[in-house]
Amino acid sequence: MESLVRAPEATQPPRREVDVEALRVLLEEAVDGEVRFDAGSRAAYATDASNYRQVPIGVVVPRSLDAGVAAVAVCRGRDVPVLSRGGGTSLAGQCCNAAVVIDWSKHCGRVEAVEVARRRITVQAGAVLDAVNHVLAPDGLMVGPRPSSHPTCTIGGMIGNDSCGASAQAYGKMADSVLRLEILTYDGVRAWVGPTSEEEFARIQAGGGRLAEIYRQVRDLRDDTLELVRTRFPRLERRVSGYNLDQLLPENGFNLARALVGSEGTLVTVLRAELAVVPAPATRSLAVLGFLDIFTAADAVPAVAAHRPLALEAMDETMYRLARAEHPDDPALRDLPAGAGWLLVQFGGDTAEEAREKAETMMRDVCRSDGRPAPTHAFLGDPAREDQLWRLRESGLGVEAYPPTGRQTYEGWSDAAVPPERLGAYLRDYDRLRRRHGYRDSALYGHFGQGCVHGRLPLDLHTDDGIATYRRFAEEAADLVASYGGSLSGEHGDGQALAELLPRMFGSAVVEAFGRFKAIFDPRDRMNPGKLVHPHRLDQNLTQRHFYPLEPRHTFFDYPDDHGRFGHAATRCVGIGKCRKQTFEGGVMCPSYRVTREEEHSTRGRARLLEEMARGEVITDGWRSKAVRDALDLCLACKGCRAECPVNVDMATYKAEFLAHHYRRRLRPAAHYSMGWLPLWAALASGAPEAVNAVTHLPVLSRLIKAAAGVAARRELPRFAEERFTDWFKRRGPSPSGTRGHVVVWADTFTNNFDPRVGRAAVSVLEAAGFEVHVPPVALCCGLTWISTGQLGVARRVLGRSVRALTPWAEAGVPVVALEPSCAAVFRSDGPELLNTPQTQLLSSRTLTLAELLERRAPDWRPPSTGGSAVAQVHCHQSAIMGYDADRAVLERFGIRTKVLDSGCCGQAGNFGFEREHYDVSVACAEEGLWPAVRTAREEDALLADGFSCRTQIAASGTGRRGRHLAELLATAISRPGATA
Known part of the structure; x- marks a missing residue:
């Protein structure tokens, strides 16, 4: 790391060179927190979700609010810029800067007080919105604004951006929820601010000091700009651009807290917030209106909005096509009414009937003829399908980023807002503008009820000509929005993307007032400089400018979705941060982030390091990088x-x-040789499994073996089976002829050597269902353990051998049943990308899970209803690649009531949970969901876990319970008296 870095240019007082090493030492001495100036941390925080990149000087993760205050004090003493950061999902560049980044999201996220009767809460700035709502839910309350980034965004970030979301239709922007803020100025003033009566103003002035000076200067600014603000600020619910100087007006209570909302960290650091919260609707209903196109949908917005829905969203045909390509079997999308533009209208009520009546009244009124074609309409009465459709709408940014056909899209002009009554006309003009600049076929969607339009564009941000076109487009788009009385930003903020264009919207006098407001709080321009006031140009600091990732000479995987390029894959992340979810939200990703709450341990953080590795500037040692490895x-x-x-x-x-x-050509960790080569050791142990088990489980020898193999001392080594599954199958003789044809059961390493009862159970189930079962006569392997440890040359050879052995069956149309989900995932996904041959592709299409085979090839097999109940832990690879729908259907067919856990990864993850240095994280993952579920499961509940890793983790729970494979559960059911095929 260089000892000196130069801060970016600014129009304010010149910045001296920063002695990075001295700054780091001072921060470590003064701050109770994690002080990180290493290349990996700087790389992880170099970008947000925008088109911009600025490598920070360093990162501080304070353990308390006071520690964050201390960090700002150190930076002040060294005259160093500061950037407060929450979830890092900003889309306009306001969350990256050449500054000291203070990340509040890891430790400073407590909900400090909930006043149910007064409907208000006090929270720390780093609190994640969904976590806050999780705390409020038992009392039937919630924070009003809910942007699509709600699993990730923090309250401080929402205040910085004046966040909105779909719910702003009913509850307003974040400014409308803020009652008071505890703020910290760069020069050290720490105070609570809010509405300011004459008495409060007098009290502050009597106290004297810097706080009194700030209030006095702010009031002077207000008095000087009263008429300017009243006449030049758009009368628009979705005006997010600029500073909220209108909140200083007497009619708004001289509300300094709300004036600071939306200031993007350029004025103060927000430490705490007191917020008004609202009752969560008891029930919701969703009506969908279909129109000829998105423009006629926009024309209908005023009539729909008159019915006061909770949310009024829209999407066009392009968005629909992208969503269908991403989710082809989604029933919610199939249920949309006919059209090429849709309005999604959500109502709330105390009862389902009340909510439905509101939706039906709206549909009747809007569908009455007014000279225009009546829209088609549908009512989604199923809450699950409504939620699914709503999630698809929220995922719009990700869905349109990489369209299946066409160019990659980017932020750039993604959230302008105009008066809703003029929205249709604006969209027609905007569409013509897009086409004139060559930005065709991009989606239009957004919060149409408040005139806010989203949509990424197929920009060329790599070349000077492409960037020049983008600049011309942005300038013309700003003029177009201003001509409609709109706001350049209706949700995402100005940051760097729009700040340069603010004079076109407000005029120079208002922008000068913004500069005065900035100077009152931050006269030396050290708070998130270059954003909103005295901004960098919109075409500076662009991440993609002249950037073409350094491509390795060869790679092992094919990266079919990234043009065959690892460098493209390394830059794939768009920064949404969905991988930073809370544990209670379910899903699989990202288990290590859920445990550590560390940016570098999120999928996004790791992707950023890989991107910087491909860039070769901050991380300069390529594949040898220790930062990326860590x-x-x-x-x-x-x-x-x-x-x-x-x-x-x-x-x-x-x-x-x-x-x-x-x-x-380097020595690997011990676990790569022990766990990575497990299939070989299993084959060697098969000659004398009992003797091997005796040796590996003797107390002294076991400790020595674990130490040599890199295995955690507290892990129990798996025991080899006395008879392998393949040997049992050969001994029992051929499978009887079946009426449903042939099937191959894949004898994976884990089933074959450690848990052959799973294989035996699968054979009995398949034969009972009418299949003739075959098992390859020799032990084969898909290469999984070598893949997971990055020994890809060996993995390719091992996989190739197995593909050759299975090809005759695959060519004959015989399905291959893989009992171990991770091995099924290799054949279905990793295999074709690692060994891209016609035979591997064919095998991929032939590989099924047991449940998939029963659903597709034996849908009419109806064994007697057996009843019973189970708690199911779905293997991560199955969740990601195959899904669990077929298993649900089979379990339902058998009458087994099943609770499917939605608590994420079990934490074992193959070799990961066995490795000494990963044991603590593995156990913490298990404690996040699986182990508590095992402890609370009833004795009569079967613990269903198809993955050997999941069953291993269940066995380690200390409960004495054993996980069972689906095959075992079904075999037990059909072996009961009276069960027949």
């Missing part, structure tokens, strides 16, 4: 991100690729 070290390779990330980042694959290059 960030990837706690990745469990669960593949949750491949399915749950809105842009399908596949960190498990990237990790395997990185490890393959990182350790090329």
